[in-house]
Amino acid sequence: MQGSIVIRREPAVHYLLRLGDTCLVMAQRLAEWCGHAPVLEEDIALANMALDLVGQARAVLTRAGELEGDGHDEDQLAFLRDERDYLNLTLVELPRGDFAMTVMRNLIVGTFLKWLWQRLQQSSDSELAGIAAKAVKEARYHQQHAADWVVRLADGTPESTRRAQAALDTVWPYVAEMFDSDAVDAQASLSGLGPRWAELRGPWRDEVLPLLLHAGLQVPAERAFRSTGKTGRHSEHLGHLLAEMQCLQRSFPGGVW
Amino acid sequence: MNADDRPAAGAPSDRSPGAAPSGPSVATHRAPGAGSPLPTTEWPLWEVFVRAKAGLDHKHCGSLHAADPAMAIQLARDVYTRRQEGTSLWVVRSDQIVASDPAEKAAYFDPMDDKVYRHPTFYTLPAALDHM
Numbered sequence: 240m241q242g243s244i245v246i247r248r249e250p251a252v253h254y255l256l257r258l259g260d261t262c263l264v265m266a267q268r269l270a271e272w273c274g275h276a277p278v279l280e281e282d283i284a285l286a287n288m289a290l291d292l293v294g295q296a297r298a299v300l301t302r303a304g305e306l307e308g309d310g311h312d313e314d315q316l317a318f319l320r321d322e323r324d325y326l327n328l329t330l331v332e333l334p335r336g337d338f339a340m341t342v343m344r345n346l347i348v349g350t351f352l353k354w355l356w357q358r359l360q361q362s363s364d365s366e367l368a369g370i371a372a373k374a375v376k377e378a379r380y381h382q383q384h385a386a387d388w389v390v391r392l393a394d395g396t397p398e399s400t401r402r403a404q405a406a407l408d409t410v411w412p413y414v415a416e417m418f419d420s421d422a423v424d425a426q427a428s429l430s431g432l433g434p435r436w437a438e439l440r441g442p443w444r445d446e447v448l449p450l451l452l453h454a455g456l457q458v459p460a461e462r463a464f465r466s467t468g469k470t471g472r473h474s475e476h477l478g479h480l481l482a483e484m485q486c487l488q489r490s491f492p493g494g495v496w
Numbered sequence: 497m498n499a500d501d502r503p504a505a506g507a508p509s510d511r512s513p514g515a516a517p518s519g520p521s522v523a524t525h526r527a528p529g530a531g532s533p534l535p536t537t538e539w540p541l542w543e544v545f546v547r548a549k550a551g552l553d554h555k556h557c558g559s560l561h562a563a564d565p566a567m568a569i570q571l572a573r574d575v576y577t578r579r580q581e582g583t584s585l586w587v588v589r590s591d592q593i594v595a596s597d598p599a600e601k602a603a604y605f606d607p608m609d610d611k612v613y614r615h616p617t618f619y620t621l622p623a624a625l626d627h628m
Contacts, residue, residue, distance in 0.1 A: 279560075279561075280560050280561065280562065280571040280574065281571070283574050283575050283578070284574035287574050383570075387566065387567070387570065391567075
């Protein structure tokens, strides 16, 4: 088995890994729908989005490796880091659940990513700004696709309404983590690398809340619970996901095909 | 696939993305809405037309199932334009297309076989027009 690599704890690298890992883990969850989506057309749509997210993750992880300066490339960062060194939002590692859960998470995270990419186009890091200019177009579509489905399900049959509400209740406690700020955020904001994620709360709320209300869903109350994926402390689900994702590269180090 | 060997209306047509262009999968000589198949839980079928670039016309490229126009356009984007095939999309409900009857094919089209005079091949073109 190939051993794990250790990542330098630098704020800029962390900031990028949070974004790159969120895209990568979300892609992995979306890809699980391949061959299982409710209809053929949606199967293709979800796989398309998973591949968009993998592409974004590749670019961001590559840049994170460059900034880290220890010669780690995108593959090493994706396949040779342990769970504690993954810095994705806990929300994206939760099991994919039913289709309602998947599109609800796509809406919550997709809206967030759309606004983040929007802001990252002005990053002081020209490489990251370039990645963002390309990614924001993909993110706009992902958000629209998810928003459409949330309204359809919430405003559909009694069964689809029930599932949409259950999905919202499941994901909601993990929303707060997206907008928690810390030293990594503060440093990124100071250096111009990217915005504090807390700054995205306003535009995110202005877009998501009216949509949920329009769909007739009950927005759950705030709770004290905080998930902590972006500091490396994850739910029990990420380890299993990584085991599956990393197994091949760990067993056959450097293997290519 | 020709219209001749198409399944009846309501049955799924060839939906594989990237499949060779095929005729609309509709029943023949059927007015829109008239004698439609029994209602099912299946989403209606839509025909998808893609324009490859500005100036060209929209070409039929296949079909898909969707609940309404918005979903049809969105799924058409995902299913038929994922390899840079398009810059514009049209979708139309398959049951809104009126097609000629395959049984009438001989009466409709065979008479044109021996009307060579309808082709502009009997003119001698000036040499300057060698790209006609």
